[in-house]
Amino acid sequence: MEEKLREELIKLFESKLSKPMQMYLETCSRCGICTPACHAYASMPQAKYTPAYRAEVVRRIFKKYFKLQGKIAPALGAAKVLDENTLDELYEAAYSCTGCRRCMVYCPFGIDTQQIMSIAKLLLIGANAEPELLTMLADVSVSKGEGIEDMKESFMQGLKRLEDQVLEKWKMEAGEMEAGETPIPIDVEGADLLYVALAGAHSIIPAAAVFNAAGEKWTLSFFEAVNFGAFVGDPTKTKLILDRIVNEANRLKVKEVCICECGTAFRVMKQMSGSQPFEVSSITDVHAKYIREGKIKLDKSKLNLPVTYHDPCQIARNGGVIDAPRYVLQQLGADYRELSADPKYNWCCGGGGGLVAMGDETHDFRMKSAKVKADQVQQTEAKILATACENCHAQLSDISKHYNMDVEVKYLSSMVADALIQ
């Protein structure tokens, strides 16, 4: 590796050294308590899949360039020079970690391996060694946002084609239609709620039906919720993708921004948008609120098979939305079975951190590392596996197929929309 590149990478590393990050890097005692926490290790017991080992790959570089011990006696802490071999190790560490933060629950100090892996991802970007597909997706997402004015017309035409499907789930009153309200309102200034969906009818139609059923004054965002910048670990692109939604919400003067079933999008919006004049909520929270307030009524006879719910890591353990999905499932009349007695210990689906977005490249690893997840689901004997994250949905569907599981993976929001009582 050229010295100039190494220096640039060290500067990138330094840019990530916040107070918590420095403490995470200084503290680990390598006690190994986190070892069984990782689904990858639990499914494939190899040291390289333990959280402490992954973090150590980054920590050894930290020791070499930022600690006196690493400069005077590098052998003591096994400090490592940043070179091509280290980049390979960083890649394996970063892209075998889904950022689920289950290990953080185990660690006696609460070390956040996801944060440490964000250094690995940034260094890989700096060295042009990150997964190309993720960068491409992030770039496409950024450029779509930049060219939104040119795309608005075709986007709105596309939405028109979905309206009938929304009306199939929830028929709007004749008066509402005459008043100029549409099944999928967009760009409505003064709306109470801005709904940020994913690209795809599955993310828009059920949500629209439920909003209309609840009589919500809502509007759909022009932008898609998913933040590929966060997947690839690029802070600049993450912020660009986030800011355009924040700006849209402020322009429309909404009181609430509701994020669709996407874990990363929800956590980024909830925790990184800073102090704003609007609330950030997950669609599951909003649905639970509608049910509690009697704004929507659900047919409890629709679900006649046992159901379990997979808590998406970024929404539950890392985002705090835990009670709402259980309440919604209870209101759906489900024969509900918990995956884990304590939701913070729920196994990750194995598809986070950009792994699902990387597609076939990671398929083999995703399936092998999700063995514990498959076992966990099968033990409940549930026939319906509900979840509230597109990424988890895709991964769980792959797992279901791979392990021949007799379970149907469903979006929770779709289950709500399908059970609406007119």
Next chain:
Amino acid sequence: MDTIYYLVLVPMIYLAFFVFSVGTIIRLINIWRKPKFPTTLQIYPEKKPSWLWTLFDTFLLNSARRHNPVLWFFLMVFHFCFLLLIIGHLELIKDFRILQIIEHEIFLGKGFIGLILSISLIFFLFRRFVSPTKDLSVPEDYYLLILLFLAVIFGSEMDWARTLYGYEEMGVEDYRGYLMSLFLLKPDISFVDAPGHSFMLVLHVFFANLFLMFFPFSKIIHSFLSLPLNKLRRG
């Protein structure tokens, strides 16, 4: 030999405390000067009051208890005994009335504290020779444990000599005279250079000095960072 005794028992001690104090302070200041993280790093569901749960996690090693009870037992025993040893050493400098709330002899535990500590350290060391902990370990981990074990075993031997087989050549008053002289910057090793067990003291002090000097550059800094990190997790 006298010169070696003197070097270890006087200048090396001052150097060790200087490196320990200044090194630790600089390291902590360096951390505290770093920018804040812009958002929460907590884990849900949250439990209130978070500060109380933080104390629980930090001082009772809650997650270790839940996920590795055997290791937790040795960790608790080790840390508790280490605390008692620190109190014992403070009492070797001078009597602190507050520490005598429960009346006790100097060096609590009738020699068993050192023994328990040694066993704990052997356990910590041996588990590092078994995978997967072995695969995570770096030389520093072994070095620190061996250093601590040596410091503890030689220190304990002095206590055992006194309490178990009535060795009275060097007692509490002798150690106190020596430590007080160091504390007042008028070092006098004549209290502790009697033949017999003084080499034990020299070895104990030597390894303890090495440990202290290594402290600011090692992972032992977790003794200061565990509390703020657990607070981050609890929110």
